[in-house]
Amino acid sequence: MCGNLACMRMLSGQLASRFLPSRPPEPQAQALLSPPSKSIYIGKTKFLHIPVFWDPAKLLNPHICVVGITGSGKSYFVKTFITRARLVFLANVLVLDWSGEYVDWVRASGGKVISFGKQGGINLLDLGGLSVHQKIKQVVQSLEILTDLSSFPSQKRITEEAIEKAYKRRGKKGAHPTLRDVYFILSRLKEEEAKEAAYRIKSLLLSSGDSFVVQSIRMEELFSGLVCVDLHSLPSENLRSLAGLAILQFVKEKMRLHAVQEKAIRLFVVCDEAWKIASDERSDVVAIVREGRKYGFSLIVASQNPTDVHRAIFASAGTVLAFRLTSASEREYLRTSLSYPDFFERQSNLLSLGQPLVHFEFSSPQPRHGTFILEKVEGEEPLISVYIRGDGMILEFEKEELLKKLISCGLSDKHAKLVLSEFSKHNYSLSAHQFALLLEKFGYGRAFVISVFRELGATEKEILSVFSSAKKGSQAVVFLGKKGG
Template sequence: MLGKVISSSTDKVHFRIDEGEEFENVKVGNLVVIESKYNYLARINELEARHLGESVLPDKIAALSYPDAIENIQGIFGPQFYYAATASLLGIVDGNTIRGAKSLPKYLAPVRRVTEEDLKFLYRTETCISIGRVRDMDIPIFLDVDTFVTKHAGVFGKTGSGKSNAVKVILREVKNRDIACVVFDVHSEYGYHPTGLGGLDNVYVLGLKGAECDVSLCIPRTLIYPSELAMITELTPAQQDAVHLIYRKEKDWLHYIARKNSEEISEEFEQRIRVETISALKRKVSRITDYEFVGDKFDSLKYIMGKVVQGATVIIDFGEYENNDWVIQLVTSIVARYLLNQFRSARRKNTDVPKTLIVLEESHKLLNKEMARQTVFEKIVREGRKFNLGLCVVDQMPKKILDEVISQLNTVIILLLTNIKDREHLISSSENDLTDFKEEMRRLDIGEAIVTGIAVPVPIPAQIDLFKRDEIERGEKKEEEFREFDWN
């Protein structure tokens, strides 16, 4: 027995930890079961050292010279000093299910550590993926993959917390379920990194300059919209009007502005566009047309969509542009908008397209308060689920992300967050009640996480699996050898 209930309310239980229990083995985040009329599942949120008697008793004992003073101070109720825990009620365990708790456990009800039998409701179903284990236990954690993918998710943690490893584990699992993924790999971690997915079966890496890849990324000028230009540079009202006039007339509007003489453009539009406006536009348009990945040689967008239809994982490696916010904003916006339009079109035509997850690294660069409503990602979090197109937001600074975006993330994986503003913004913005996790978020070890939301039955303290590329390679090699075996 771990302890006994000493008080409770509709959402919290306070229990005294048994004298025979090693207090320092009881941790914030541990799951416990309270045995009353029902078996209540609870999660420890706070630990506290307490004492009986006058308030200054600890001070008086601390002043004593002999070391065993505390052990020798006894009372009619036992030791004067004891430890207590506060736990949040998660529900009532009923066989293989868990339901909401609408009652309270009785006074002095025994509290024990959770067992595998208690967590049978976490067991795998046909629509689940495994990302790790319950912390300090050998019990796998499963997420409902359809819910995770189509109803949007977030992975948050400071640099070095194990965030990239968590994403790789998610990609591994989603890949095995033949769900398509498009990953915006800002820091070259997921492709041909020593521990990346590049080269694995049904994984394709597209790269910008400096990236190791299967195919170089090339975006046709004709598939770039005026909104992309407005996103990376500020346009005056006159410049906006000029761009829209030219865009309606010229399919290759960027090439037209960049290459044609300013005076000629003004004449063709009967002086509705001033020469000075066109000259200024030329300088701003060059911010797009001068990039080597913008042109008319190869349509990477069609290539990406073709792989998505096959249920593949597509990784876009930004190579030397990892610190270039313009390029990150431009490429992610164009690719995501193209995908959303294709999924909309497929729905109108009643064409089957695999469930697809877009993984957006460095999300705060596009989903901040200043930019979010200008990008397609705000539309994806609001509309994507209609088309089986989901978004996984990955970031180390959730405080910079628009609260309306965070509120749409129905599954959240939280790793170590030491910045109080990050924690508070996540708590205030999320649809999931994260209040009880505020302090635990800053105490997590590398690879530890809190998994919460509609993809799991209850919030779970997790140890995320370590992504091991060599194990996947061995598995794929066995499959290839099996397919090639000559039965004759």
């Protein structure tokens, strides 16, 4: 019978248990491949290993929504993507950083970090080119998004009137009023609602210091290369969101000034873990998603939970990356929003670190569904060199290489990571004495510390000199800096 085909009867259950060779659910190669000069490489597909290029010209819009549990790879993807996007599109990048996790990376990539609250703030009532009427609407809308002001219409009206009065008073002197003026006006009114409204403004002023009163951040600075606004030192989620909203309002106005001819991208705006403002329809995140394409603005929103991202953003983003999600209800939200085949529902629970389910919404009809699994985000971290200097000793390592070396010397993973985070906390520079003390603080003995220095390549003479100068109080220097810098 060899070589002949024969028909046979088979029950459907038996058939279902058999492996039938079929094409894995991935878009066609032509849809994923694009010239590297116009697109961004992110990795290969899981099954057919097709290289995947993010090409805004092929997608419905340039907005990207990234979801997944903590530690699943969201920020790593954003950093990788932004690093390449700056080179390919020569675009500016504005990162609104809720938790301060982009600060080191932005500095190491040659960008600028503005620490909101510590270094500067904005006057919420600075008109920035808007009319008084528009500005009042914006400020009150932010308060509605972040507090329960909309449940108290008369308080809302009194607050609007007080802001208007503040503009009239200050306007005579040609200056912008501040929230302090508004508080002053409200606190002099007799009505109960005015007292409540005054209390609302007072608590905001007390918790934020001068952060929303003194205009020290020049808004134009936000559009020059790679800029990170670090919001993490503001004391509450509400204040971080208020700052984020105020900056986005400015970004939106700036965006509306110029439409672009081609599909060029001028600015990427990153909102990572900005769930409070990404979940509200009135927020400018939604306005940027709706109008961004024609102005050359791309929004990247990352969040742990897909349900925290408003459906208007989630369902209309041209690109969705879903890393591992452990909650069945969140996966269901994802499945219904993107309407992908059941196959992915089973797979999405099994995703590993850095492995996302990707959904591309193509601008022209495609023969295959735009959902697939990426084998892994193929990343790019800036190389950071580590120099250990002291009494004639100069040793150099790449940051990750040092981590591996410390572990191979016998440090636990936890301690090796703590050593590296200590370096980055101190602007990549510690003295050798501090380095040795740190190891001793973790419970490692002097003999062990000496053996670590030896493993790192220091000579006996140099080690001796480090410890003898430490005794004398002089400090050898362990210095971390940018490679080649």
